[in-house]
Amino acid sequence: MQLIFPIFNTKRTGEIFHVNPTVIPQREEAKEVSIQVFDFNSNEIREYNFDRIEECFHFRDNGNTTWINIDGLRKADVEAVCKRFDIHYLILEDILSVGQRPKMDEMDNEMFCLLNMLYFNEKNITVEQEQISIVLGKNFVISFQEDASRDVFDALRNRIKIANSKLRQSGADYLCYSLIDMIVDNYFVVMEKLSDRIELLEEEIIRYANARSLARINSLRKELIVLKRNVAPVRDMVNGFIRSDSDLLEEKTTKYFKDVYDHIVQAADMVESYRDMMMNMQDLYMNKANMKMNEVMKVMTIVTCLLAPATVIGGIFGMNFDRIPYLHHKNGFYIAVGLMLIVPIWMIRVFKQRGWF
Known part of the structure; x- marks a missing residue:
């Protein structure tokens, strides 16, 4: 059930706390x-x-x-x-x-x-x-x-x-x-x-x-x-x-x-x-609010961890060296992509076994 409240009612604060005993308020005549x-x-x-x-x-x-x-x-x-x-x-x-x-x-x-x-x-x-x-x-x-x-x-x-x-x-x-x-x-x-x-x-x-x-x-x-x-x-x-x-x-x-x-x-x-x-x-x-923030941070951390292997592998094969293993292999691309998928899947399994999520 959604409640309806007067939000940010600063006028109400003034009504409650505006009390000055040194000033005699004027009562309005009925x-x-x-x-x-x-x-x-x-x-x-x-x-x-x-x-x-x-x-x-x-x-x-x-x-x-x-x-x-x-x-x-x-x-x-x-x-x-x-x-x-x-x-x-x-x-x-x-x-x-x-x-x-x-x-x-x-x-x-x-x-x-x-x-x-x-x-x-x-x-x-x-x-x-x-x-x-x-x-x-x-x-x-x-x-x-x-x-x-x-x-x-x-x-x-x-x-x-x-x-x-x-x-x-x-x-x-x-x-x-x-x-x-x-x-x-x-x-x-x-x-x-x-x-x-x-x-x-x-x-x-x-x-x-x-x-x-x-x-x-x-x-x-x-x-x-x-x-x-x-x-x-x-x-x-x-x-x-x-x-x-x-x-x-x-x-x-x-x-x-x-x-x-x-x-x-x-x-x-x-x-x-x-x-x-x-x-x-x-x-x-x-x-x-803190728990919600922690949940968000946990998800973002896990995503970052899962993307880390792909980032490392992509960075290695993107270096400008003449000789890199599997650089000119006919299945080199598929091997690199496979590693990018297999390592995060293995990481997910390890995270679940340790109860991290």
């Missing part, structure tokens, strides 16, 4: 903002969809557990939400930041975490990322997403609607855990798809490695860099929730964060395993 609200308790649930940020303000202190999911970021909207829900200014800056490293912060009245949702682009064979910020407060969770067209929370939305589900019976801290768990679980989906590409590429290299195989290996190694950069810091982020003594987290919820921690450690180990596979694959490619 053209559209979509707000989805789930307001629920153990007995009932209400779902709302708003276009204006002010419409979700009255969920602040209504006694229920509220999840406010904001798709599309505008500075004015984020500032208004943070002001209404008493979210610290430093958290506001992190929400509006671009290219942040996954992190977890704990303020007086809220807990904040930032990480990336990952998606696999089947067309370009690339790992795409979307920054998501989650704020946990008393009886509410607010999530900020960049892209309104996709996320990984559909299964969570369905679970909230089930009356006797764990989500409905628990508080905002369990809801926060569920959001993080969904994001981390999706890492494995992305890694599985990337693993399929690695296996196919390995098979291709073993069967018919060509000049572009090394470029394909390099392309996949870039995507593993994206994976590692997004997965590895999440371990410290989740560990921050486990070690926290905030009143926003119930003691029984800690064991769920420990489960997420186990998953992210496993994901980080898998990324390292994939990285080792790519290094081994590169060595395999180089070894196959």
Whole structure:
């Protein structure tokens, strides 16, 4: 099966490595903002969809557990939400930041975490990322997403609607855990798809490695860099929730964060395993290239050896001496040609007996 890879994608290299923490990147204002609200308790649930940020303000202190999911970021909207829900200014800056490293912060009245949702682009064979910020407060969770067209929370939305589900019976801290768990679980989906590409590429290299195989290996190694950069810091982020003594987290919820921690450690180990596979694959490619070159050199050497007797015989009979044996013999030509054929045939037999080819 022939793979299709974007070969020599130097632009992708710039996207991955162009990070300068001393320069504050400018975030583009979202053209559209979509707000989805789930307001629920153990007995009932209400779902709302708003276009204006002010419409979700009255969920602040209504006694229920509220999840406010904001798709599309505008500075004015984020500032208004943070002001209404008493979210610290430093958290506001992190929400509006671009290219942040996954992190977890704990303020007086809220807990904040930032990480990336990952998606696999089947067309370009690339790992795409979307920054998501989650704020946990008393009886509410607010999530900020960049892209309104996709996320990984559909299964969570369905679970909230089930009356006797764990989500409905628990508080905002369990809801926060569920959001993080969904994001981390999706890492494995992305890694599985990337693993399929690695296996196919390995098979291709073993069967018919060509000049572009090394470029394909390099392309996949870039995507593993994206994976590692997004997965590895999440371990410290989740560990921050486990070690926290905030009143926003119930003691029984800690064991769920420990489960997420186990998953992210496993994901980080898998990324390292994939990285080792790519290094081994590169060595395999180089070894196959060397073996192919050795085969070519062996064939050329054998051909040269087989032609050597004919060259010597032809050179001897081509010398400008008056007296050369069989020079004027009536069968001299046939004797010379016979020697040119018999000696190489004898050489081939000797080479095969010694296992040289």
